[in-house]
Amino acid sequence: xxxxxxxxxxxxxxxxxxxxxxxVDVVADHSDGFEGTLGHxxxxxxxxxxxxxxxxxxxxxxxxxxxDLFQLLVDQGIKxxxxxxFRLKKIGDNKVLVTGSSGVAAAWGLHYYLTRYCDCxxxxxxxxxxxxxxxxxxxxxxxxxxxxxYYQNVCTAGYSSTWWQWPQWEKxxxxxxxxxxxxxxxxxxxxxxxxxxxLKMNLSRAEIDQHFGGPxxxxxxxxxxxxxxxxxxxxxxxxxxxxLQHSILKRxxxxxxxxxxxxxxxxxxxxxxxxxxxxxxxLVQPWNNFEDAYCCPYALEPTDxxxxxxxxxxxxxxxxxxxxxxxxxxxxxxxxxPHSGDSDxxxxxxxxxxxxxxxxxxxxIWLMQGWLFVHSDHFWSNERVxxxxxxxxxxxxxxxxxxxxxxxxYKKFESYYGQPFIWCMLxxxxxxxxxxxxxxxINERVFEARLMNGSTMIGTxxxxxxxNQNYVIYELMNEMALAKRPVKLDDxxxxxxxxxxxxxxxxxxIAWQELGSTVYxxxxxxxxxxxxxxxxxxxxxxxxxxxxxxKDFLRIWRNFVTVSNETASSELFKHDIVDLSRQALQITADxxxxxxxxxxxxxxxxxxxxxxxxxxxxxxxxxxxxxxxPDFLLGRWLESAKSVASSxxxxxxxxxxxxxQITLWGPKGEIVDYANKQWSGVVKDYFxxxxxxxxxxxxxxxxxxxxxxxxxxxxxxxxEIELPFSYANKSYPTxxxxxxxxxxxxxxxxWSSLWK
Numbered sequence: 001x002x003x004x005x006x007x008x009x010x011x012x013x014x015x016x017x018x019x020x021x022x023x024v025d026v027v028a029d030h031s032d033g034f035e036g037t038l039g040h041x042x043x044x045x046x047x048x049x050x051x052x053x054x055x056x057x058x059x060x061x062x063x064x065x066x067x068d069l070f071q072l073l074v075d076q077g078i079k080x081x082x083x084x085x086f087r088l089k090k091i092g093d094n095k096v097l098v099t100g101s102s103g104v105a106a107a108w109g110l111h112y113y114l115t116r117y118c119d120c121x122x123x124x125x126x127x128x129x130x131x132x133x134x135x136x137x138x139x140x141x142x143x144x145x146x147x148x149x150y151y152q153n154v155c156t157a158g159y160s161s162t163w164w165q166w167p168q169w170e171k172x173x174x175x176x177x178x179x180x181x182x183x184x185x186x187x188x189x190x191x192x193x194x195x196x197x198x199l200k201m202n203l204s205r206a207e208i209d210q211h212f213g214g215p216x217x218x219x220x221x222x223x224x225x226x227x228x229x230x231x232x233x234x235x236x237x238x239x240x241x242x243x244l245q246h247s248i249l250k251r252x253x254x255x256x257x258x259x260x261x262x263x264x265x266x267x268x269x270x271x272x273x274x275x276x277x278x279x280x281x282x283l284v285q286p287w288n289n290f291e292d293a294y295c296c297p298y299a300l301e302p303t304d305x306x307x308x309x310x311x312x313x314x315x316x317x318x319x320x321x322x323x324x325x326x327x328x329x330x331x332x333x334x335x336x337x338p339h340s341g342d343s344d345x346x347x348x349x350x351x352x353x354x355x356x357x358x359x360x361x362x363x364x365i366w367l368m369q370g371w372l373f374v375h376s377d378h379f380w381s382n383e384r385v386x387x388x389x390x391x392x393x394x395x396x397x398x399x400x401x402x403x404x405x406x407x408x409x410y411k412k413f414e415s416y417y418g419q420p421f422i423w424c425m426l427x428x429x430x431x432x433x434x435x436x437x438x439x440x441x442i443n444e445r446v447f448e449a450r451l452m453n454g455s456t457m458i459g460t461x462x463x464x465x466x467x468n469q470n471y472v473i474y475e476l477m478n479e480m481a482l483a484k485r486p487v488k489l490d491d492x493x494x495x496x497x498x499x500x501x502x503x504x505x506x507x508x509x510i511a512w513q514e515l516g517s518t519v520y521x522x523x524x525x526x527x528x529x530x531x532x533x534x535x536x537x538x539x540x541x542x543x544x545x546x547x548x549x550x551k552d553f554l555r556i557w558r559n560f561v562t563v564s565n566e567t568a569s570s571e572l573f574k575h576d577i578v579d580l581s582r583q584a585l586q587i588t589a590d591x592x593x594x595x596x597x598x599x600x601x602x603x604x605x606x607x608x609x610x611x612x613x614x615x616x617x618x619x620x621x622x623x624x625x626x627x628x629x630p631d632f633l634l635g636r637w638l639e640s641a642k643s644v645a646s647s648x649x650x651x652x653x654x655x656x657x658x659x660x661q662i663t664l665w666g667p668k669g670e671i672v673d674y675a676n677k678q679w680s681g682v683v684k685d686y687f688x689x690x691x692x693x694x695x696x697x698x699x700x701x702x703x704x705x706x707x708x709x710x711x712x713x714x715x716x717x718x719x720e721i722e723l724p725f726s727y728a729n730k731s732y733p734t735x736x737x738x739x740x741x742x743x744x745x746x747x748x749x750x751w752s753s754l755w756k
Contacts, residue, residue, distance in 0.1 A: 033081070033082055034082075034147075034394075034395040034420050034456075034458065035081070035082060036395065037365070037393065037394070037395025037396055038147070038365065038395055038420070038458075040326065040363055041258055041325070041326060041327065041365065042102075042256075042258070043076075043102050043103070043253075043256030043257075044253055044325060045103075045253055045254055045256065047074040047075065047076055048074075049103075049254055050074040050102055050103030050106070050254065050255060050256045051072065051073055051074045051103065051106070052254075053103045053251070053254035053255045053256075054072040054074065054100065054103040054106040054107050054110075054177075054255065055067070055072050057103075057107050057174050057177060057178075057255070058070055058072055058107075058110060060170070060174055061110075061122065061127070061129075061174060061178070062129060066129070066131055069094060069095055069096065069131070069135060070095070070096050070097075070098055070110060070113075071091070071095060071096070071097045071098065072098045072099075072100070072106045072107075072109075072110060073097065073098070073099045073100070073106065074099075074100055074101070074102060074103055074105075074106055074256075075099050075100075075101065076101055076102070078099060078100075078101050078141075079101035079102075079105075080143050082147050083143050083144045083145075083146070083147065084100070084101050084102060084104065084105040084108070084143070084144045084180065084182065085100070085101045085105060085141065085142060085143040085144065086098060086099060086100040086101065086105045086106060086108060086109030086112070086141075086142055087099045087100075087109070087140070087141045087142075088109055088112070088113050088138045088139070088140045088142070089138065089139050089140075090135065090136075090137045090138050090139065094134060094135050095135070096113060096135055096138060098110050098113065102182070102255070102256030103177065103254065103255035103256040104176075104177045104180060104181065104182045104255050104256045104257055105144075105180070105256070107174075107177035107178050107180075107255065108177065108178065108179065108180035109142070110178065111178035111179065111180075112142060112482070113138060114129070114131075115499055117135075117136040117138055118130075118131055118132060118135070118136065119495075119498050119499045119502070120499060121499040121500045121572070122175065122178055123471045123475070123500070123572070124175070124467055124468050124471055125468070125471060125572060125575045125631055126571055126572055126575070128499065128500060128501060128502045128570065128572060130502045142482060144180065144481055144482060145450065145460075145480075145481055145482065145483075145484070146450070146457065146458055146459040146460060146481065147458045147459055148182060148183045148398075148422060148458055148459030148460075148461075149179070149180045149181045149182055149183065149459060149460055149461065149478075149481045150181070150183045150184065150400065150422050150424065150459055150460070150461030150462070150463070151176055151181040151183070151184045151185075151461065151462050151463075152184055152185040152462075152463065153185075153369070153402075153426070153463040153464055153465050154185065154187065154219050154222070154223065154329065154331065154334075154369065155219045155220075155465040155466070156185075156464065156465060156466060156467065157185075157187055157188075157218060157219055158216055158217060158218060158219040158220070158661065159430060159431035159465050159466035159661075159675055160431055160466045160467045160468060162215050162216050162218075162641070162657075162658075163215070163637075163640040163641045163643070163644055163654075163658070164640075165244070165643070165644060166244060166247050169244065169247065169248055169251075170251065173248070173251050173252060173255070173257075176257070177255050177257070179478045180478070180481055180482075181257065182256065182257050182258060183257070183258045183260065183327070183459070183461075184252065184257060184258075184259065184260060185259075185260045185329060186245065186248055186249055186252065186259035186260060186261060187222075187261075187262050187329075188241045188242075188244055188245035188248060189238070189241040189242045189244070189245040189321075189322070190222065190262045190318065191212050191218070191233055191237075191238065191241070192238035192239075192241055192242050193314065193317050193318045193321060194208075194212075194314065195208055195238060196317055197310070197313050197314050197317055198269065200313075201275055201310075201313075202275050203269060203271055203272065203274075203275060204271075207269055207270075207271035207274075208269060209228070209231055209232035209233070210227065210228045210231075210232075210269065210270065210271075211227050211228060211268075211269035211270070211297060212227075212228070212231050212232065212233045213226055213227065213228060213229050213230050213231055214229065214230020214231045214232075214233070214653065214654075214656075214657040215230070215233070215237065215641075215644075215654060215657055216230055216641075216657035216658060216660070216661040217229050217230040217657065217661065220287075222262070222265070222267075223265065223267070223331055223334040223335075224265065224266070224267035224284045224297055224299060224332075224334070224336065225284075225287040225288075225290075225295075225334065225335060225336070226287060226290055226294050226295055227269075227270070227294060227295065227296070227297045228293070228294055229290070229294040229666065229667070230653070230656070230657045230660070230661075234646070234647075234650055236645075236646035236647070236650065237644075237646075237650070240644060240646075242321070245322060246322065249322055249323070253325070258325045258327055259325055259327070260327045260328065260329050260367050261318060261319075261322070261324060261325075261327065261328050261329070262318070262328065262329060262330075263311065263314075263315055263328035263329065263330040263353075263356070263357050263364075263366070264307075264310055264311035264314045264315065264330065264353075264356055264357075265330050265331055265332045265353075266299050266300050266301075266302055266307060266332050266353070267284065267297045267298070267299055267300075268281070268297060268298050268299075268300050268310070269297060269298070270297060270298060272298055272300070273298065276306060279300060279304060279306050280300070280301040280303070280304040280306075281298040281299060281300050281301065281304075282298065282299050282301065282339055283296045283297075283298060283299075284296045284297055284298070284299050284336050285336045285337070287335060287336065288666070288670045288671050289670050290666060290670050291667070291668075294666070294667065299332075302332070302348075302349045302352035302353050302356075303345075303348050303349065303352050307352055307353075307356060308352070308355060308356050308359060310356075311353075311356025311357065311359075311360070312356055312359045312360045315328070315356070315357060315360035315361065316360045319360065319361065324361055326361060326363040326364055326365055327364075327365050327367055328357050328361075328364055328365070328366060328367065329367045329368070329369070330353060330357070330366060330367075330368065331368060331369050331371070331372070332349075332353060333372045333376075334369070334371060334372060334375075335371075335372075335375050335376070337376050337379045341379065341381075341384055343383055343384060343387040344387070346384055346387045346388045346391070347387040347388065347390075347391045348391070349388070349391070350387075350388045350389070350391030350392060351391045351392065353366070354366050354391070354392040354396065354397070358396075364396070365395075365396055365397070365398060366392060366396060366397045366398070367397075367398045367400065368389075368397060368398070368399055368400065369400045369402050369463075370399050370400050370401050370402045370409055370421075371402045371403075373385060373409045373413070374402065374403055374407045374409065382412070382413060382414075385413050385416075385417070386413070386417045389413075389416050389417055389419045390417050390418065390419065394418045394419060395419070395420060397419050397420075398419070398420050398421065398422060398458070399416045399419055399420070399421040399422070400421070400422050400424050400461060400463060401421045401422065401423055401424055402424050402426050402463050403424065403425075403426035403463075404423045404424055404425065404426075404445065404446075404449070405425045405426070405427065405438045405441050405442055405445070406426070406438065406441075406525055407525065408423075408445065408449075410423070410449060410455075410457070411452070414454065415452075415454050415455055415456040415457070416456060418456060419456060420456045420457070420458040421456055421457055421458070422457070422458060422459040422460065422461045423445075423446055423449050423457055423459070423460050423461065424460070424461035424462070424463040425438075425442060425460075425461070425462055425463065425464075425473075425474075425477045426463050426464060426465070427462075427464050427470070427473060427474075428464040428465055428466050428467075428469060428470070429465050429466075429674070430465055430466060430674045430675035430676070431464075431465060431466020431467070431468070431469070431675055431677065432466070432469070432535075432674075432675065432676055432677070433469050433579070433582065433677060433678045434469075434532060434583070434586070435470060435515070435519045435520070435579070435580075435583045436470060436473075436519065436520070436522060437470055437472070437473030437476075437519070437520035437521075437522065438473075438520075438521070438522045438523060439473065439476055439489055439493075439516055439520045439521050440489070440521050440523055441523055442473070442476060442477055442480060443476070443480075443486045443487060443489060444486060446460060446480040447480075447485065447486060459481075460477070460478075460480050460481050462474055462477060462478070466675070468631070470520075472493075472496055472512075472515075472516075472520065473520055475496065476492065479492075489516050489517070490513050490516065490517070492516070493512045493513045493515065493516035493520075494509040494510075494512060494513050496512055497509045497511075497512040500570075500572050500573075500576075501567050501570040501572060501573050502570060503566050503567060503570075504567055505563055505564040505566070505567050507559040507560075507562060507563055507564075508559065508560070508563050508567050508573075510559060511556045511559035511560055514552060514555070514556050514559075515556055518548035518549065518552050518553065518556075519548050519553065519556075519583075521548075522547050523547075524547055526545075531543065531544055531545065532544065532586050532589070532590070533586075533589045533590050533592075533593040534585070534586055534589045534618075534619070534622065534678070534683075534687055534691075535586075535673055535676040535678060535687055536673055537669075537672055537673060537690065537714070537717070538690055538691050538693075538694030538695075538713075538717065539710070540596075540597055540600060540698075540708075542593065544590040544593070546587070550587060550755060551755070553583075553584070553587065554584075554752060554755045556580070557580060557581070557584045557748060557752070558748065558752070560576070560577050560580050560581075560744070561577070561581075561741075561744050561745045561748045568741050574628075574629065574740045574741065575629055575631055577740055577741060577744045578625055578626065578628060578629040578631075578632060578740050578744070579632075580744075581625045581743075581744045581747055581748070582622065582625060582626060582632070582678055584747075584748070584751070585618055585621060585622045585625070585747065585751065586678070587755075588618060588751045588754055588755070589615060589618055591754050591755070592611050592614050592615045592618065592754075593615070595607065595610075595611040595614075596608060596611045596612065596615070596695070596698075599611055600698060600702065600708075603702055604702075605699065605702050605703055608695075608698065608699055608702060609699060612695040612698075612699065615691060615695070616688065616691070616692055616695075618751070619683060619684075619687065619688035619691070620688075621747050621750070621751075622678070622683050623680055623683045623684045623688070624738060624743055624747075625740065625743050625744060625747060626678065626679060626680035626683060627680035627733070627736060627737050627738060628736050628737065628738040628739065628740040628743055629736050629740055630735065630736050632678070632679050632680055633679060633680050633681065633732065633733060633734060633735075633736065634677070634679040634680060634681030634682050634732045635680075635681060635731065635732030635733045635734040636734050637658055637662070637677070637679070638655055638658050638659070638731075638732060639734055641654040641655055641657065641658035642654055642655055652729070655729060656726060656727060659725060659726045659727075659728070660726040661675055662675050662676060662677045662679075662682065663676070663682070663686055663722060663725055663726060664722055664723070664726055668718075669718065669722060672722070680732070680733075681732040681733075685725060685728075685730070686721065686722070686725050689721050690717050690721050690722070693713075693716065693717055693720065693721060694713060694717065697713045697716070
């Protein structure tokens with residue numbers, strides 16, 4: 001019988017493992033720049049294949065006519081030790097030769113020329129690619145500062161790319177290459193592989209279905225935070241992700257990128273113990289108050305020899321399907337702590353996790369997100385961190401210092417006690433909207449980290465939970481991979497306006513300079529996530545705050561709505577004026593909210609009714625301005641979710657996933673509004689109605705001279721608005737309506753007086 005045969009294999013492997021020495025001596029000397037351990041990492045395709053891939057990228061980005069102005073070549077011989085490089089040289093009458101050390105480097109060189117020499121711009125929202133008739137002369141050799149440029153957070157697959165099909169992924173990979181990204185997560189299809197492994201281990205499909213989350217919640221199911229919520233996953237979903245992953249990996253490898261694949265973190269289905277009753281498992285700690293039906297899978301103890309069996313089986317199966325580039329991500333303790341803080345236990349745990357990787361791939365490198373050291377700062381003392389990260393050979397683990405711009409840990413942990421790390425800008429949580437960034441910190445600390453005594457920094461990275469917001473701060477961060485010294489931020493932000501719009505009048509350049517010195521110059525450590533009245537569940541206990549002078553923002557807003565017609569004709573400017581007006585209305589709502597709180601405190605019904613009317617009017621204006629841009633439409637998110645479904649049942653479930661994630665985030669609003677989106681449709685049917693209902697109850701309590709029963713009101717809002725929104729199937733527009741410039745001007749004229 002299959003079960004007995006597999007069990008016999010497991011027993012044999014366990015006996016071998018018990019006899020095998022799992023502990024690995026730590027190599028302390030990294031004076032070779034990690035070439036001894038990381039030297040095997042790099043492009044696996046030929047220079048010819050990478051050259052073709054880079055040329056094809058140029059055609060997709062520039063169009064065939066303009067792409068013919070550039071000759072892209074890959075010559076690995078120009079690469080300095082451990083670095084990427086590109087050379088730009090004007091040849092002939094009007095052609096530029098771009099020679100890169102890899103396909104990525106060649107694409108990076110093209111982007112460098114387009115931005116530095118031609119004032120062009122390529123972003124998530126679109127591109128501005130007006131080339132001069134005569135291409136500027138150039139003869140320049142440029143080398144990267146570090147070995148790696150890393151991209152993505154494990155959560156990005158939930159908050160941004162959940163529903164992407166190949167066209168979106170192709171565009172995303174092009175953008176990655178243009179920005180020199182040579183190391184990136186590639187996490188698709190791991191559930192399809194896990195299903196094969198678990199079925200082979202004699203778990204049933206029903207047991208597996210209770211373990212996997214739905215598409216919008218997969219990152220947190222993968223990290224053991226939840227189980228089953230939003231599921232089950234269908235065979236068609238597995239087939240879709242396998243096919244997509246093959247396309248993603250093929251293109252990344254053609255360009256010379258290193259894909260980071262998933263490894264076994266230790267989380268297994270609850271029914272794992274039915275098959276292996278003697279397995280050493282512990283329930284994962286409850287996460288964000290999720291009830292038992294959806295929380296707490298089992299964590300298989302890394303020190304249990306069975307961990308090696310499961311980990312090796314998964315990775316060999318995954319590699320068998322997709323191949324490997326020897327880099328694996330594994331986060332065993334994301335927002336849940338090890339059950340023991342004993343240094344020996346943590347050391348043996350790290351050794352066992354790495355051993356499961358290296359048994360399947362002797363050249364394995366463990367890439368670990370360092371979020372656990374920020375989130376559970378109280379647990380991860382210096383002694384414990386040292387025991388954990390030095391449990392594997394130096395250079396066999398790379399730590400992503402995940403939020404270096406706000407909560408760096410590389411200094412506290414002495415460059416991770418010799419392990420290489422990547423300086424990462426996290427920046428965004430939940431994919432939420434709200435103008436924010438730390439330009440001053442980015443412009444200084446990246447350089448400081450490279451130059452500090454004993455630094456083991458080997459790269460820079462972007463690790464946002466969600467993208468498609470605040471693009472300017474990501475462009476600045478990407479430049480830190482090449483900049484040899486801090487940039488002059490005033491000049492940089494002014495030039496950003498020119499590149500982004502193709503032309504920028506004085507008011508626009510000044511506005512961007514002021515944005516750079518105010519909104520995008522945050523240097524505090526307080527929690528700024530989602531402290532906006534318009535997107536928070538109604539309450540009188542919200543505390544909005546700002547790190548910049550609001551009068552400065554009003555002036556910036558005025559400069560945007562009074563730009564020249566030439567600047568205003570840019571599609572990217574239209575995106576930005578919608579975003580800026582959204583931010584302005586967000587701030588205005590906070591002003592009105594203070595009037596609401598004051599009215600309630602003074603028991604002034606007339607003032608409360610007046611302020612309530614203002615807030616609801618503001619929601620109408622917010623809905624109108626958002627509806628005028630294709631980038632702020634709920635309909636696009638929902639339709640993309642439904643478009644990957646293969647049946648009516650799956651379509652309904654995917655729409656539920658998409659709706660629930662951006663609102664309640666869980667069956668009972670466990671992390672309600674964490675991933676909120678200020679999109680047309682959500683504003684009209686979710687955020688606005690919540691406040692309208694709350695204000696009715698607030699006014700009623702004043703008129704009846706009764707204290708507001710906040711618990712009762714919260715339940716009313718949950719039952720009447722929040723929960724129904726998750727299960728609704730109303731269709732929303734996927735195309736914009738209205739003139740963004742005119743709407744922004746009207747809104748400015750209507751609301752700016754409240755700022756004085």
